[in-house]
Amino acid sequence: MTSKGLADAFRAHTLNLHHKIVDFNALNSIPESHAWKPQGFDHYPTRGGDPEAVPIIDLTEENAPELIGHACKKWGVFQVINHNISKSLLDDVEMEGKRLFSLPMDQKLKAARLPNGVSGYGVVRISRFFPKCMWSEGFTIADSMVEHASQLWPNNYQKFCDTIEECKKEMNNLAHRLMWLMLGSLGITQKDIEWAGPNGKVEGGDDALQMNSYPACPDPDRVMGLAAHTDSTILSIIHQSNTSGLQLIREGGSVWITVPPHPGALVIHVGDLMHILSNGLYPSVLHRAIVNRTQHRLSVAYFFGPPVSVKVSPIKKLVDECHPQLYRPITWSEYLGIKSELFDKGLPSLRLCSSQSRFTDVNGDDY
Ligand SMILES: C=C1C[C@]23C[C@H]1CC[C@H]2[C@@]12CCC[C@@](C)(C(=O)O1)[C@H]2[C@@H]3C(=O)O
Numbered sequence: 001m002t003s004k005g006l007a008d009a010f011r012a013h014t015l016n017l018h019h020k021i022v023d024f025n026a027l028n029s030i031p032e033s034h035a036w037k038p039q040g041f042d043h044y045p046t047r048g049g050d051p052e053a054v055p056i057i058d059l060t061e062e063n064a065p066e067l068i069g070h071a072c073k074k075w076g077v078f079q080v081i082n083h084n085i086s087k088s089l090l091d092d093v094e095m096e097g098k099r100l101f102s103l104p105m106d107q108k109l110k111a112a113r114l115p116n117g118v119s120g121y122g123v124v125r126i127s128r129f130f131p132k133c134m135w136s137e138g139f140t141i142a143d144s145m146v147e148h149a150s151q152l153w154p155n156n157y158q159k160f161c162d163t164i165e166e167c168k169k170e171m172n173n174l175a176h177r178l179m180w181l182m183l184g185s186l187g188i189t190q191k192d193i194e195w196a197g198p199n200g201k202v203e204g205g206d207d208a209l210q211m212n213s214y215p216a217c218p219d220p221d222r223v224m225g226l227a228a229h230t231d232s233t234i235l236s237i238i239h240q241s242n243t244s245g246l247q248l249i250r251e252g253g254s255v256w257i258t259v260p261p262h263p264g265a266l267v268i269h270v271g272d273l274m275h276i277l278s279n280g281l282y283p284s285v286l287h288r289a290i291v292n293r294t295q296h297r298l299s300v301a302y303f304f305g306p307p308v309s310v311k312v313s314p315i316k317k318l319v320d321e322c323h324p325q326l327y328r329p330i331t332w333s334e335y336l337g338i339k340s341e342l343f344d345k346g347l348p349s350l351r352l353c354s355s356q357s358r359f360t361d362v363n364g365d366d367y
């Protein structure tokens with residue numbers, strides 16, 4: 001796994017972020033820069049009112065492959081349990097995240113993400129598409145993190161690096177396993193994907209880990225933790241702390257559904273590249289994070305993709321006269337560039353056949 005690829009992919013896409021990171025600890029009211037128009041979050045149904053809940057799949061169950069295929073088609077998201085990533089590792093990562101975000105602001109800024117970089121401390125990349133700032137801070141790890149970690153903790157960064165390294169390794173293994181389960185449900189095997197090496201390992205595959213911190217907010221209805229987006233990945237693995245906040249909308253749906261934290265479960269998102277690979281059979285899930293009134297929330301997201309320079313296209317087996325190829329081939333690097341420019345119009349811009357908008361927003365408007 002070389003993540004230099006991702007860093008290179010971003011170097012050409014300097015971000016002009018007008019969003020300044022604020023010190024949430026120093027705030028006692030919501031600044032104008034962070035005040036979104038009231039979102040009406042309170043009116044969204046919570047778990048009890050949901051028409052259905054996001055499937056929770058036990059990976060040790062015999063029928064896990066079918067359940068995964070079904071969840072990918074119908075939801076673009078599911079939770080997994082018995083995934084083999086230990087609770088103690090996830091607890092450690094969460095603790096390291098808390099340790100990082102509770103550092104003084106001037107210390108965190110020493111590890112600030114550069115405008116043309118992928119790694120480091122800062123606001124999420126998609127911030128520039130929104131007029132208001134989000135109620136969150138993030139730390140992204142794609143290439144070596146030693147440089148940034150040693151700026152954060154000059155004498156004491158080994159534990160952080162070891163924990164993150166271990167987490168990335170474990171999540172990479174799980175991501176491989178899940179990718180083949182997802183594709184297996186469509187009748188796709190390793191032979192069908194040119195960039196898959198022997199044993200199904202994606203040699204030179206790229207990945208990134210993102211820690212998101214959502215401070216508690218006295219008026220959560222007026223702020224946005226992380227605005228709605230789909231992930232530009234094959235798949236993403238999310239560990240959320242025991243405070244809820246992750247919400248998603250089903251394709252064609254109009255209700256935001258909360259993904260309740262389930263002890264030990266990891267949330268799996270179908271990403272845009274899996275949507276392309278599956279020739280549109282698996283929707284990439286539109287999701288966002290809202291903020292809690294009293295509790296700080298932390299999430300750790302692992303982004304899994306192919307080597308940045310290989311062309312990804314709808315798998316040939318899934319294309320025939322009745323199912324025309326829906327997307328043109330593209331590398332991950334090109335796609336991240338397109339997303340940086342076009343955001344939610346990025347995926348539709350690759351469509352070969354005209355179609356209706358994939359999503360309808362809560363007001364029933366297409367976008
Ligand atoms: C591998 C990835 C995936 C990235 C870009 C790069 C590193 C950081 C990821 C995120 C993390 C936060 C949401 C998102 C939308 C963002 O702004 O930065 C993600 C984005 C994407 O999925 O597009």
Ligand SMILES: O=C(O)CCC(=O)C(=O)O
Pocket residue numbers: 210212226231238240245246287288289298299301
């Ligand atoms: O905080 C969450 O639960 C979601 C994070 C997320 O969507 C992301 O980092 O891309």
Ligand SMILES: [Fe+2]
Pocket residue numbers: 229230231287
């Ligand atoms: Fe996401």
